Amino acid sequence: MFYRYNIILTFLLCGLLGISAQSGTSAYRMLDLPVSSRMAALGGKNVSSPDGDLNFAFLNPALLNGASNSMLSLNMANYLADIQFGTAAYGFSKGRHHFAAGVQFLDYGTFKEATESNEIIGEFTAKDIALSLIYSQELSERISVGVTLKPVFSAYERYTSFGAAFDMGLHYRSVSGLFSAGMALRNLGAQLKGYYLGADGQHTERLPLDLQLGFTQKLAHAPFRLSLTLHQLNRWNLYYTDNSSGKTDYDYIEMAGSISVADMAFRHAIVGVEFLPGKNFYLAASYNHRRHQELVMNGFRSMAGFSFGGGVRISKFQVGFGVSQFQVGNSSYLFSVSTSLNEFKL
Incomplete structure (x- = not known):
């Protein structure tokens, strides 16, 4: 048969002790996909x-x-080849304690099941889902500070898998509110x-461990952030490892x-x-050099690595749109909508 078959001291210590994983060799890569249109942009x-965006x-x-x-x-996205990806989340607070529950899913669609002689004998599906x-x-x-527990479930035809992941985060915001820094x-x-x-x-395979550090600065006298x-940051070598290429580890090291x-x-x-002229509208753009280097092809013009997006408040809803490239010549479009249930007196 043929089937389609990856409190601060503790935070720092876990970062130092984390085992690195090469691109293409870890499980549940869905966890690395953009979670919203704004994040994609x-x-x-x-x-x-520090925008207060739940996503x-x-x-x-x-x-x-x-x-x-x-x-x-x-949030919803058309990822690649009609693969659907999306997230949903709800947040609530009690004093200085804040809680949220979310879900991420990746639906690869329906595939034909065939024998080695190409006789179609049925269909099967493939899906990944993670709770947060x-x-x-x-x-x-x-x-x-914050922490996330993420049970992860995956099913490709009759092959199933599950795992558990944790995120830990730290965030600092200056007195003026113009500068902020985060670590996760x-x-x-x-x-x-x-x-x-x-x-x-x-x-079993390793999870896509990722130590991240970020800085955000809003200009004091201009609507830009x-x-x-x-x-x-848990590993230096980010050269892409293609498991299907037949190359050895020595080839990739070279x-x-x-x-x-x-x-x-x-x-x-x-x-x-980000361009932030007010609370009800934004535009955003970015450049991801790793994505550019992995997707660019000689002889082809490409916007790989560049992402764009924007959002606007319409009545009680914040609507967002983002575009990114995860494949040469094809763009993925992400749509987001959010609202406060307090707007509806709920």
Whole structure:
């Protein structure tokens, strides 16, 4: 048969002890996808923006605050080849304690099941889903911490897997509110049940561990906000590993060595800018150098690495749109809508 078959000291210690995972070799890569149109427009990762956007708590739980109280957020994206990806979240607060529950899903669609002689004998589906239980606490007016528990479930035809991941976050905001910084250790955990049994028993893969550090600065006399996000700080080598290429580990080490120090360093950085003329409208753009280097092809013009988006408040709803490239020549579009249930007297 043929079927389609990956409180601060503790935070710092976990970051130092984390085991790195190469691109293409870890399970549950869905956890790395942009969670909203605004996040997509900012390059897919941001752990420092103090905007009170509920969706940002998916990446840094310390960003969950009172502005997310009674907020409901829905996000949907056409990812690649009709693959559907989306998130939903709801937040509530009690004093300096903030809570949220969310879900991420990736639906690969329906596939034909065939024998080796190409006889169609049925159909099957493939799906990933992750739940997020988020908690944050304000330690002071300027510092907050947070943690997220994420049970992850996956089913590809008859092959199933589940795991558990944790996120830990820290956020600082200056007295003026113009500068903020955030740190998050994401996807610390394990695949508890693999898709199949190996020679030594259950075959499991590592999770996409990611230590991120971000800085956001709003200009005092202009409606612009700048962000710098450093990701994958738990490992230096970000050369993409293609498991289907047939290349050996030595081949990849040799190819990674051909990348300059400056190029490799910049692959860890995402820069973003937002235009914020008021509370009811924004535009955003970003550049993700790693994504650009992995997707760009000689002889083809490409916007790979660049992302754009915007949002506007319409009556009781905040509506957002973002566009990014995850495949050469094809763009993915992300749509978001959020509202406060308090607007409806609920």
